[in-house]
Amino acid sequence: MNRRIVIVTAVHTPSAPFLPEAYLSLCEQELPDGWEWHWVIQEDGRTDAVAPYIPQDNRVTFRQGRPGGPGVTRTIALAHAEGEYVKVLDADDLLPPGALARDLAALEADPTIGWATSRVLDLFPDGSTTGFPGDPAHGPIPHGAILDHWKANDFRAPVHPATLCVRRELLLSLGGWMALPASEDTGLLLALNSVSRGWFSRETGLLYRKWDGQMTGQPPHVDPVEREARMAVIEERARALAAFRWRATAKAPSADEVIHSR
Structure with missing residues (x-):
């Protein structure tokens, strides 16, 4: 039996037409021997608009549920996701070749690394791309480094939470994504960094699509009153976790687990 990395995607009606492109980017991934991927697509609601875009592939699971926002949608998707690692992929984004293999290499090499980013x-709509200035150095990210940078730079993290790949047990121990109307992935990122070291790959691990309908481009996302509240609760949670001084380290698989995974 192969080991598995689970790809979790929250989708709503406007972003559904991008799913076939996301699927093609998954199919281009080459995983190490003994590994496979499973894509769980969870609709944020129950409509008839998303199902026509779901690929017919045994490696793809589609579920629906009552609306709750992207954080709730991704978290409920974990009920259908069996695998050691969980990778985020927004419905409108793309994975460049090699992205999953690099995440797995970082996490498999060091049990003190709880999550990976890139x-x-x-x-852009015309096919052009542009990067971000100020990427961190390639390699491990120390405890607390994300919060320090985020606080000093107008709540902007040095790594992008849409690139997260995380150990499943660690993700569940933190309760999944934060129950916020937005910035739920940033909240998870800061919580993860409060209890475990991370990893940053200098290789491009995500193509982040910019388009008129994306949720982060809508006026409510930048409402100053709501944004201040989101940032406050994200910071308070991260500092509370850090104060517990809990450090997450992956356990080594038992002999039985190794045998049954073959």
Whole structure:
């Protein structure tokens, strides 16, 4: 039996037409021997608009549920996701070749690394791309480094939470994504960094699509009153976790687990 990395995608009606492109980017991934991917697509609601775009592939699971926003949608998707690692992929984004293999290499090499991120390129409608200035150095990210940078730079993290790949047990121990109307992935990122070291790859790991309908481009996302509240609760949670001084380290698989995974 192969080991598995689970790809979790929250989708709503406007972003559904991008799913076939996301699927093609998954099919281009080459995983190490003994590994496979499973894509769980969870609709944020119950409509008839998303199903026509779901690929017919045994490696793809589609589920629906009552609306709750992207954080709730991704978290409920974990009920259908069996695998050691969980990778985020927004419905309108793309994975460049090699992205999953690099995540797995970082996490498999060091049990003290709880999560991995990578360089991002914005992808524009004309096909052009642009990167972000100030990427961190390639390699481990120390405890607390994300919060320090985020606080000092107008709540902007040095790595992009849409590139997260995380150990499943660690993700569940933190309760999944934060129950916020937005910035739920940033909240998870800061919580993860409060309890475990991370990893940053200088290789591009995500093409982040820029388009008129994306949720982060809508006026409510930048409402100053709501944004201040989101940032406050994100910071308070991260500092509370850090104060517990809990450090997450992956356990080594038992002999039985190794045998049954073959």
